[in-house]
Amino acid sequence: MLSFIARRLGLLIPTFFGVTLLTFALIRMIPGDPVEVMMGERRVDPQMHAQAMERLGLNKPLYAQYLDYIGNLAQGDLGQSLRTRESVWSEFLTLFPATLELSLAALLFAGSLGLIAGVIAALKRGSLFDHGVMGISLAGYSMPIFWWGLLLIMFFSVWLGWTPVSGRIDLLYDIPPVTGFMLIDSLLSEEPGAFVDALRHLILPAIVLGTIPLAVIARMTRSAMLEVLREDYVRTARAKGLSPARVVFVHGLRNALIPVLTVFGLQVGALLAGAVLTETIFSWPGIGKWLIESIGARDYPVVQNGILLIACLVILVNFVVDILYGLANPRIRHQK
Amino acid sequence: MTTTTLDQSLLYPSPLKEFWQAFAHNKGAVAGLGFMLLVLFCALFAPWVAPFDPSEQFRDALLTPPAWLEDGQARFLLGTDELGRDLLSRLIHGARLSLLIGLSSVLLSLIPGILLGLTAGFFPRLLGPAIMRLMDVMLALPSLLLAVAIVAILGPGLINTVIAIAIVSLPSYVRLTRAAVMGEANRDYVTAARLAGAGLPRLMFVTVLPNCMAPLIVQATLSFSSAILDAAALGFLGLGVQPPTPEWGTMLASARDYIERAWWVVSLPGLTILLSVLAINLMGDGLRDALDPKLKNAQ
């Protein structure tokens, strides 16, 4: 098992350097440079431009810039945003909890609802419910989520007035950021009503972001469950006279969860992509919007290191899923 | 005319017929196919089907509601947009673009994907791992961010959107092809062909590839639909196909500002995207059932 983990870890190193090289190359291939964007609507004269490029170290040859970058990375220095002069790491730390909170809420929503719907659909295979769940989940899977978000805002926020239009909390609540997770911070702040308000702000974005994972999980659970229910040990359990609930939840679901978990892991990348759109629609102060804006502003350090951090996250999650999968499935562990 | 009675049991069903029977068994897939045929028809004959030129601006009829609503005009069945262009005509012409984007980005990633996947499968020592690491790198970046970066490099536009989407969906083809090749490479028939003196290109393309096609076709359908969604997402972020080209996502993005005053300019393009993608995914389900019996039984 250890050698399996070591082998997988070994694969991560070239991937990591590949990511640094790719992001470094990508951002520098984008036409336009940060100084011009920085100056905004004012026009820059060439001498000032050259001075600014020199101050930012952007006049060096590319390979030197890359070596600088790797050198700084090795010292744990992720650099400063060219736009705001804040360190990339601290900006990431302020914004990432918002994205994480949103993503976890979306996964919670998708996971709980998807599992239940999938299990029931599998048990009542061929019923109206089954067809309904499968139809809806395919529709959810086909949903352009930016449009879905706009519709939900129009309906629930503007028309019915049930949920707030955007943001993470009513700003009249003075919630100091302790953990960065608004739900936790609002509890810590002891302001009455703050937690409920934060929850109300979270519901709609979480539903929007969770829609596609929900569809995937429901479909996956259903088919995994169907497969498991046909297995011998389930038949044996049933024959032994165990209660149907026990058969389903203890013997069936537990085994069906393995492939579902894998899907869960694979959804992390998709979730981050969805977060970009969801955050744009709901003015959610997370990393998706941050990165898109930084690409527009040619903010090299932010784009490079922001994407690097996300990529590391994706790699890490997939690594963990890999290991779990390997634990569950010896065949994979021993394959080269 | 001769009348011969055939013993039905002796007839081996033609593969096409067998495929169609399996496909038609799935009613959703047939419905999806029907809808896509309609879209295809609109796309092919857009200039004749659409009542107006999609770029013609009726400046005295900005944001006219659909015909069945109050203030609607019979000539604009689905209403007009912020520049007074007929929405129905734009949606119909948009079908062309979306199908074009879907098709060309699938081809553009399917072909290099297969080549890279075959290479990776047949050269497991050096080239294979190198290719796979590169794919890992690409998979580690969230696809939409990667697409945004590529569009930022190339500049927005139809062709660049296609390229960005093709690049982003490349890794899944490579992985899929390689996995299929690895599964097939040690089969007896491959060994036999190798012993019979088949050269590498023949082994790759004639012997092994046809046997890996089923999952690839299913994947191609899925990525066709996700290409339409991705193109719409890029358009929504203002980075996709540029106006006045009536691409569905771009239409949505420019209409977003009018959502409170004119729901139709936002709802209808979105609905069109949803229905088309849904239809393709339904077809994809049917295809998978028909092509991959193992998966079918699992359902």
Place this chain on the structure above:
Amino acid sequence: MPNLPRTLTRLLLCGALAAASLAHAAADSLVVCSEASPEGFDIVQYTAATTADASAETVFERLVSFAPGSTELIPGLAERWEVSADGLSYTFHLRRGVQFHSTAWFSPSRAFNAEDVLWSFQRQLDPAHPWHKLSLRGFPYAEAMAMAALIERIERLDEHRVRFVLKHPEAPFLADLAMGFASIYSAEYAAQLLAEDKAEQLNRLPVGTGPFVFERYTKDAQVRFRGNPHYWAGAPNIDKLILAITPEPNVRQQKLRANDCQIALYPRPVDIPALKADPALQVLELDSLLVAYIGINTRHPPLDDVRVRQALNLAFDKAAYLRAQYGEGGASPAVAPYPATLWGHDPQLQDWPRDVPRARQLLAEAGLADGFELSIWTRPGGGPTNPNPGIGAQMLQADLAAIGIQAEIRMFEWGELIKRAKNGEHDLVFMGWAGDNGDPDNFLSPNLSCAAAQSGENQAGWCHAEFDRLIGQARRLQDQAQRAALYRRALAIFHEQAPWIPLAHPRQFSALRQGVQGFVLSPMGSNNFSKVKFDP
């Protein structure tokens, strides 16, 4: 450590109640829906208006201020000043007893004095100043205004008197000192930061003398301030000022309606009628010093032919453009490079009418009866001069098609657009200009002179000898009537030569809840909340 279980119980008890009646809109709080995150708080490093609103208008003050809603200068941190007869030396008498903000990160040990003024300017002007090179972005405003070339030296006469000596007389110098980059920082705070090796904190946790004390900033979410109880001009009515960062104009409007914020900045002009119709809201508006135009690249044939440029002007449906882009009353049509409210305007000047047959005829005379191809350049995101670039470009495209010109729309990010337009790669480009001092020359020289054509700032690449001579002569004169006469002659040439399609002079808007008082729009586009009162 707060008591979690107790909090939870309380939450459960009041959860339903809280959801139903959120404690909105308190009299001492003001939430402003602003459009973007500030780039930082060390205002001298930045130029964006949003950044200035969050620092220069709240935390900081300058020696001289603009009176609310006007360009008139009033005393700020300087109680009074004297200007020498030769216009070269300005002596400022500083206000006594003004305290810098006391915050968790800084407690001032002394009141504001001459040291602070010297520090704030020397940092930007003197390359040997220890803080000069710490600004990696440089000091874009001071550099763009060539302050180092203007100011000979700054002297401390005593603790409460400072003298600026200029290299040459400059009439707008006092007005320059009222701009954001002339904000006064605490030299003591700076020394403390340098000693603690925390120089970068200056950009994160600002300290000034202004009406609001900085409290906290969460990127892309909010900036919070407290009222400064010791403000020398009287503590503001608002104790909690919150800038809610809301980039989408739609969302700002929805939040304003829901009373999630009390002021929504930069509403889209097309939404103004709906906002005005809402009895719970009020709309403020002001003529601004903006011009939106389409630059015609006169170096690209056939656009070098004046008949073709006139044909473009004749083909363009300006009325429809204004209606779609700015809505009713959102802008006035532009005929000249500067608004009709400025002196030096010519009321006789008539706009090109929309006349497609004449446009076609002009093209035919130029030998282009069969039309030709060209490119229209614009940018993706909207701004004050061009709220919806996409539809604007498409309207122009359709109008040109009507006279047989095939136009292709090309969108570039702003930085890229400016760079390429400077190189003259475009045919037609949508541009805008914001005047900063209300002088006609401020519109003409930077955009239409031969020197600007050389540098590329004149996107029309238009260099007309007589026009250039007239505006050059006017620039050197002092007498306004004489200058106005010269400008009128220059405008006639501009009109006839048609290097632009002048589009519009957009108006400036803000939407407020009823009950918000004391907020005024500034012709400089800044937003100041120090006098605002809210009566929910």
